[in-house]
Amino acid sequence: MILPIRAYGDPVLRKNCKDITPAYPELKTLIDNMFETKYDAHGIGLAAPQIGLDIRLFVIEIRPLAEDEDYLDIADKLKDFKKVFINARILEES
Template identity: 70%
Template sequence: MILPIVAYGDPVLRKEGQDITADYPELDTLISNMFETMYNAQGVGLAAPQIGLPIRLFIIDATPFADDEDLSEEEQAALKDFKKVFINARILEENGTPWTFNEGCLSIPDIREDVSRKEIVRLEYFDEHFTRHEEEFSGLAARVIQHEYDHIDGILFTDKLSSLRKRLLKGKLANISKGKVRVDYKMRFPAAKKAR
């Protein structure tokens, strides 16, 4: 089932997500719905707060990046079939030289900005079977993970911009929360009367 994606301005996007247990109600269905919602919106990641749930769960399918000709063959191979579920994730370490990449967010349509992040991230998490993992990721995979991880901590990519950029985007962000933006996927706008 395709779920509405919560737009910028909704308080749930600012909440720190809570850990969940293996007996979380209908977890398999939730994960399946999140993937369907993400694919419908042509995203590569989606966090539970973006569908209104303040829990520590996010999904990623970075496979579309595997076709990026600007990446090395090694990076392309790493992203091929990079589809994962992250439950109760905790970043253990971020390393490497910070690098800038143009990011967007399904909750903040029509805004893309350059964001600087470290190139390597090591984290522990549970997969959809509640098997614990401790892994290191680098490059675009690390970046997508860091972006989605921020969501479960109540952080948006726009928080990482300079105060000048934030001021310049203030009007656009206000319009997004009111639903004054064109999107081709289902959204819920906090300052609008109904989802569309």
Template identity: 65%
Template sequence: MKLPIVAYGDPVLRKKTEEIDEDYPNLKALIDNMFETMYGARGVGLAAPQIGLPIRLFVIDASPFAEDDEDEPGDPALKDFKKVFINPIIVEEAGDKWGFSEGCLSIPDISEEVMRPSHVLINYLDENFDEHEVELTGLAARIVQHEYDHIEGKLFIDKLSPLKKAMLKGKLDSISKGQVQVSYKMKFPQQKKGR
């Protein structure tokens, strides 16, 4: 089932999230719905706060970045990078910071270059609550860092310069009011009722 994605301005996107355990209600269905919602919105990652849940859970399928583009070959390592991250902890971020244009399903129609470290070591539980610790680099590391920020109450726009943020203020206000065209279901925090 596709769930509505919470838009910029909703307080849930600024909350530090809570850990969950195996008894979390309907967890398997929630994970399935998160993947379906993400695919429906043509995203590569989706964190629980983006569907209104303040829990430490996100899903990723980076395979769109693995597909060969006519101009630029994709990253073959991302072909099978489909994972569920429960209660993740970033153990270490390392390497040179590099820029890449990021967007977010909760902040449609805005993408900006964000600088992030090139390597990340993350500890997490999968959907079966088996523990993993993996080192990721490049785009895989970036996608994980972006989604991890969500469960820490942070957004990619927080990494922009004050000037850039000031320039985006009007667009961000419009998004929170629902004054944006999207091809997927969204919940807008400041949208007037009855429209």
């Protein structure tokens, strides 16, 4: 299911997010819906607050856009780089 994406200025985008557990209701369905929403928006990532949920969850998918000789050695590693991050935290800033 494609979910509505919140726009800049929506208060949920400024909230501190809560941790979730593996028992979070319908977690697998939520993750699937987030990927479907991301595809529909032609994005590379989507965070739960962008769909109105104040939880620590985001999805990303990265694919090489072109065959650049500088990146051929890592192109296979980047191919279909699809990840889900749950309860991620920034530990250090540079």
